[in-house]
Amino acid sequence: MLLRSLASLCLLAAVAFAVPAQEKRVHHQADLSDHDHDDKHGFQYDHEAFLGKEEAKTFDQLTPEESKDRLAKIVDRIDTNKDGFVNHAELHYWIKHRQRSYINDNVNKHWKDYDKNQDDKIAWEEYKNTTYGYYLGEEFDDVDDKATYKSMLNRDERRFKMADRDGDGIATREEFTAFLHPEEFDYMRDLVVQETIEDIDKNGDGKIDLYEYIGDMYTPEDGESEPEWIQTEKKHFTEMRDANKDGHMDANEVAHWILPGEVDHADNEAKHLIHETDNNQDEKMSKKEILANWNMFVGSQATNYGEDLTKRHDEL
Known part of the structure; x- marks a missing residue:
């Protein structure tokens, strides 16, 4: 036994x-x-x-x-x-x-x-x-x-x-x-x-409701007070993520x-580097x-x- x-x-x-890396869920568009x-x-x-x-x-x-x-x-x-x-x-x-x-x-x-x-x-x-x-x-x-x-x-x-x-x-x-x-x-x-x-x-x-959204990021320990960033994420959910305000995504x-396709991180970074360097x-x-x-x-x-x-x- x-x-x-x-x-x-x-x-x-x-x-x-x-099991290779694809098992990790994609939460956000890959940043640089x-x-x-x-x-x-x-x-x-x-x-x-x-x-x-x-x-x-x-x-x-x-x-x-x-x-x-x-x-x-x-x-x-x-x-x-x-x-x-x-x-x-x-x-x-x-x-x-x-x-x-x-x-x-x-x-x-x-x-x-x-x-x-x-x-x-x-x-x-x-x-x-x-x-x-x-x-x-x-x-x-x-x-x-x-x-x-x-x-x-x-x-x-x-x-x-x-x-x-x-x-x-x-x-x-x-x-x-x-x-x-x-x-x-x-x-x-x-x-x-x-x-x-x-x-x-x-x-x-x-x-995805608010509790599921937060629960995927944070599980409190016994007696632990809620971190400040959780309040920020809750605000993001209600004001931005839930666009039609029905309480769900x-x-x-x-x-x-x-997958915010309108965001081109490489383009933004190129502009940033040129702005900081182009004297x-x-x-x-x-x-x-x-x-x-x-x-x-x-x-x-x-x-x-x-x-x-x-x-x-x-x-x-």
Whole structure:
């Protein structure tokens, strides 16, 4: 009995590890950074927007001299028309490209795990057997919460079929990207909204009320007073999220919440960087102007140290 329990725990861990990143619900349109955009307290948001989240970590380990040298080479790459300046269109394209690189890296990482026959395609059967194979044979008998794992399988299959545009049961790299990152594809929009509602809607009425909205973000501990930010979120719900004021968010309102298509973060960031760097106000940046403001674009050990000092000072 003990050995069976230990085996079940190990297998549960294996399945949890096998299920890839698409199981995480998309709450909001992907932003350029996990940090708040507040230049008064550092430029980490700008670093991740300009470099991509992973590359920004690399620059954080460099000296200021190394960081500026690499930045100079990046500027040459951004300046695609080779006129010696970086304009809005070039910077906007670069930032969008960096964000897309993050997605491509994530897809490539999972691709190797699931393309078992190395035909540069992933069939639904390949994905299903790799992720759930052992449990399929046992009909989830070794899993305590059978319903959860069956629900995960059904959800994966529904998303895979939606991403598989030609309906042949086989995902190309583009279709597998839509499977892992549906928020990036217009034709997956309705599915993202549906998954979000299913995860938050606890009473099963197909809508999200205020209590479900807050409950998805915060569960109070015994005796704990409600944080101030909860009041802000409640206000957002009543004044913004619930547009028709019926006390719920329906599918259209959820879509506006999590997929605000009118917001182009890359465009906003490009405008911001040019505004802060373009000293002569000619609406473009020279390499000299960029390097003079290098710590806004890229990090280093020195800038991180400075941000740490600022953070400690604020805490005091």
